[in-house]
Amino acid sequence: MIKKAFSILILLAAFSCQNAEELKSEQYFAEGYQLYTTNCANCHQADGKGMANLYPPLTGSKLISDKETMACIIRYGMKDTILVNGKSFNRPMPANSKLQELEIAEIITYVNMKWGKDSLYTPISVVTKALVNCQK
Amino acid sequence: MPDLKFKVYYSASVIILLIAFTLQSCDSSSKKLPILGERDWVTKKVDGKEIVDTIYNTIPPFSFTNQYGETVTEKIVEGKIYVTDFFFTSCPTICPVMKKEMNKVYKEFKGNPELMILSHTIDPEHDTPQVLNTFAKDLGVEGNQWQFLTGPKENIYAIGQKSYLSAAQEDKTAEGGFLHSGAFILIDKEKHIRGMYDGTTDEGTQKLMKDIRILLDEYKK
Numbered sequence: 001m002i003k004k005a006f007s008i009l010i011l012l013a014a015f016s017c018q019n020a021e022e023l024k025s026e027q028y029f030a031e032g033y034q035l036y037t038t039n040c041a042n043c044h045q046a047d048g049k050g051m052a053n054l055y056p057p058l059t060g061s062k063l064i065s066d067k068e069t070m071a072c073i074i075r076y077g078m079k080d081t082i083l084v085n086g087k088s089f090n091r092p093m094p095a096n097s098k099l100q101e102l103e104i105a106e107i108i109t110y111v112n113m114k115w116g117k118d119s120l121y122t123p124i125s126v127v128t129k130a131l132v133n134c135q136k
Numbered sequence: 137m138p139d140l141k142f143k144v145y146y147s148a149s150v151i152i153l154l155i156a157f158t159l160q161s162c163d164s165s166s167k168k169l170p171i172l173g174e175r176d177w178v179t180k181k182v183d184g185k186e187i188v189d190t191i192y193n194t195i196p197p198f199s200f201t202n203q204y205g206e207t208v209t210e211k212i213v214e215g216k217i218y219v220t221d222f223f224f225t226s227c228p229t230i231c232p233v234m235k236k237e238m239n240k241v242y243k244e245f246k247g248n249p250e251l252m253i254l255s256h257t258i259d260p261e262h263d264t265p266q267v268l269n270t271f272a273k274d275l276g277v278e279g280n281q282w283q284f285l286t287g288p289k290e291n292i293y294a295i296g297q298k299s300y301l302s303a304a305q306e307d308k309t310a311e312g313g314f315l316h317s318g319a320f321i322l323i324d325k326e327k328h329i330r331g332m333y334d335g336t337t338d339e340g341t342q343k344l345m346k347d348i349r350i351l352l353d354e355y356k357k
Contacts, residue, residue: 043232051236053274091274094228094312 021120025109028121032110035103039096048115054091056084059115067108071127072134074104101127169322169330169351173301195299195327200256200287203268208283210327217351218252218323219344221335222296222304222316224259225271229311230318230336235275237341238320242282244345250352253282256296258304258314260286301329320344324351 037046043055050057058064061084077095081088099107105127112118173193180187197210219241223231238253245251257263263271268284277284286292289306296304300321307315322331322344331347334340 042229045236051232052239052276054235054271055232092226 025113025119025121028106028109029113031103032106032108032113035099035107036110039099040107043093048111050084053087053089056082056087056089058111060085061115064108064111064116065118067112067122067126068130068133070108070111071104071130074099074107075131076134101131104131167350168354169324169347172329172332192326192328193299193301195323195329196295198291198295200285200292201265202286203265203272203284205265208285212283213252213254213323215325216250216252217325217330217348217355218254219348220254220256220300220321220323221319222256222258222292222300222302224257224312224314224316225263225267226259227312227314234318234320234335237335237338238282239275239277240338240341241320241345241348242277245348246281248281250355251281251348254285255282256285256292256304258289258292258296258306258316260289260292301332322347322351325355 044050044058045055048058063082063084064070073093074096076097077093079092081090083089096104101124105122105124108127109118109121112122113120171192175193176191178189178191180189195210199207199209202208219238221234221238223234225231235255238255242253257268263286265286268286272278272282272284293304296302296316302319302321303315303317305315306313318334318336320333320335320340321329322333324330330351331344333344333347335344
């Protein structure tokens with residue numbers, strides 16, 4: 001009897017835990033959508049398809065799943081030529097020094113849940129760790 | 137009782153007629169676009185009679201360099217209507233949206249010899265003809281219908297502020313370093329401003345394309 005109750009408890013805990021994760025993912029996604037619209041959509045467009053040969057698409061890009069690189073590019077911008085879906089782009093992307101780590105995590109979450117394969121959020125710790133490394 | 141019924145019908149039909157009339161007069165007046173900007177009046181004597189003449193805000197002659205390195209003056213828009221705006225290629229804010237919207241106008245009227253687009257850079261130090269050339273190519277623009285213009289900063293700012301009634305200036309506090317309006321400005325063959333539109337929205341662009349057709353129709357008579 002006790003054993004049964006215990007396993008039910010564990011199941012319940014696991015279930016609510018997953019719910020919390022999902023809830024957090026939804027929050028990150030919603031916040032990320034807002035941030036993407038204000039900070040990214042001008043160039044990369046609301047549909048993530050970029051613009052002609054001027055601004056690269058995010059949809060179909062392998063780079064968006066490389067979250068460390070993505071965090072660095074969002075925070076510090078980039079100047080190099082980048083190859084996306086077989087096309088090269090060389091317009092500089094401006095830095096977004098005002099974006100907090102949480103906000104960067106939310107943007108990465110939105111992009112990867114919307115156009116990547118993610119079904120859960122990207123935690124801040126990923127961004128924090130990445131930003132330490134790219135500063136060098 | 138039948139009298140009252142008649143009265144009701146009568147007044148209802150009068151109201152309907154009035155509405156129809158108002159709608160129609162609205163419609164016919166919207167077929168012609170207004171002339172925008174400050175105007176002045178002069179009195180002239182013609183055949184001994186005093187005549188009041190209106191002087192409208194007119195775009196003065198200009199001389200800039202386009203994306204092919206060619207000198208472009210007001211002659212390029214002679215006998216044409218045109219849409220103009222202000223931007224810079226490294227702009228992180230509204231310019232990409234404006235160029236996306238202007239691209240709709242470009243695609244819609246591509247090849248129409250009566251319509252041109254003149255986009256002025258407000259950052260001529262960075263946006264040389266060569267930079268503009270690459271930008272135009274990357275945007276998918278070829279040929280002469282859409283001109284990307286650069287030139288002395290003072291001249292660009294002056295024509296923007298005084299003639300096109302559009303803000304264009306350097307501002308270190310603005311994102312990207314320049315302040316400019318997101319307006320698309322429609323100019324007729326007489327060099328008068330006939331409309332200003334929000335170049336950062338699809339609604340603004342749709343209105344512009346509608347007005348371009350209305351303006352082109354004015355010259356068909």
